[in-house]
Amino acid sequence: MKLHFTKMQGCGNDYVYVDGGKEIIPQEKKSELAVMVSDRHFGIGSDGLIFINPVSEDDVDFEMEMYNADGSRSEMCGNGIRCVAKYVYDKGLTDKKNIVIVSAGKKKYIDLTIGSDGKVLSVKVDMGAPILEPSQIPVSLSANVCGKLPNTEISGSAVINSEINVDGKKWKVTCVSMGNPHAVVFLDSNIDLETFDIEHTGPLFENNNLFPNRINTEFVKIDDRNNVHMRVWERGTGETLACGTGCCATAVACILGGLTDNKVTVHVLGGDITCTWQGLKDSSVIMEGPATTVFEGTIEI
Numbered sequence: 033m034k035l036h037f038t039k040m041q042g043c044g045n046d047y048v049y050v051d052g053g054k055e056i057i058p059q060e061k062k063s064e065l066a067v068m069v070s071d072r073h074f075g076i077g078s079d080g081l082i083f084i085n086p087v088s089e090d091d092v093d094f095e096m097e098m099y100n101a102d103g104s105r106s107e108m109c110g111n112g113i114r115c116v117a118k119y120v121y122d123k124g125l126t127d128k129k130n131i132v133i134v135s136a137g138k139k140k141y142i143d144l145t146i147g148s149d150g151k152v153l154s155v156k157v158d159m160g161a162p163i164l165e166p167s168q169i170p171v172s173l174s175a176n177v178c179g180k181l182p183n184t185e186i187s188g189s190a191v192i193n194s195e196i197n198v199d200g201k202k203w204k205v206t207c208v209s210m211g212n213p214h215a216v217v218f219l220d221s222n223i224d225l226e227t228f229d230i231e232h233t234g235p236l237f238e239n240n241n242l243f244p245n246r247i248n249t250e251f252v253k254i255d256d257r258n259n260v261h262m263r264v265w266e267r268g269t270g271e272t273l274a275c276g277t278g279c280c281a282t283a284v285a286c287i288l289g290g291l292t293d294n295k296v297t298v299h300v301l302g303g304d305i306t307c308t309w310q311g312l313k314d315s316s317v318i319m320e321g322p323a324t325t326v327f328e329g330t331i332e333i
Contacts, residue, residue: 036330214248283298
């Protein structure tokens with residue numbers, strides 16, 4: 033069987049995209065297919081596989097069904113959903129510039145900026161309010177009982193700048209869910225982010241017993257009140273060049289800690305993603321960044 037696909041990337045976070053309305057793959061085969069196509073030596077090469085599915089709901093335009101490179105399901109991908117938005121507009125599946133995409137039951141509201149060539153130039157996504165309650169992330173860490181936090185009107189319980197032991201070392205983490213779980217780690221000033229051994233440390237966080245569903249981990253250095261640098265270890269994939277939800281979680285963690293203002297540009301290995309959060313309990317994180325089509329083709333499966 034031949035599978036038609038499109039390879040796309042957002043800041044170097046690359047996935048194989050398949051039109052689920054045209055390419056009918058049995059549900060039980062999708063995980064195995066994700067592993068095959070993601071292989072960078074024997075497959076197409078990607079951080080995972082995303083199906084773009086039609087929906088029958090009146091208030092939703094498309095569904096994003098996402099698999100990591102190891103075949104596991106993922107709830108959300110910020111870079112992935114921007115590419116889905118570009119895909120459906122550029123291919124004429126919609127002519128709307130404001131669309132709704134659902135992933136793992138959660139709706140995301142998306143605004144498209146169209147370039148002079150009639151193609152999507154950039155994508156802004158309302159990622160919803162961050163989840164800070166430990167049991168909902170989920171993390172098995174004692175929450176801080178907070179008063180009013182710097183830069184925010186958040187109060188209550190959250191894991192903010194909490195100390196944990198990993199690999200015999202103490203790390204400060206803030207835990208956030210953006211529809212998928214994140215541990216944001218602020219590195220000490222004596223650690224060089226560029227040479228940081230993420231291949232060693234990332235899996236130790238991902239598979240730590242403190243994180244029942246595994247965890248995406250962001251390692252962060254603060255530049256100034258509006259800029260940070262970050263490297264990310266994604267569960268089920270490893271280090272990627274970018275992670276949209278990870279950038280959102282990083283911005284939230286920075287704002288919660290009073291380390292930045294409410295608009296943060298997160299510089300990742302693959303480019304820049306801008307995240308804005310007003311620090312209110314129910315306020316959404318707004319993420320904006322590029323989405324790029326790399327190539328299209330067919331593969332025997």
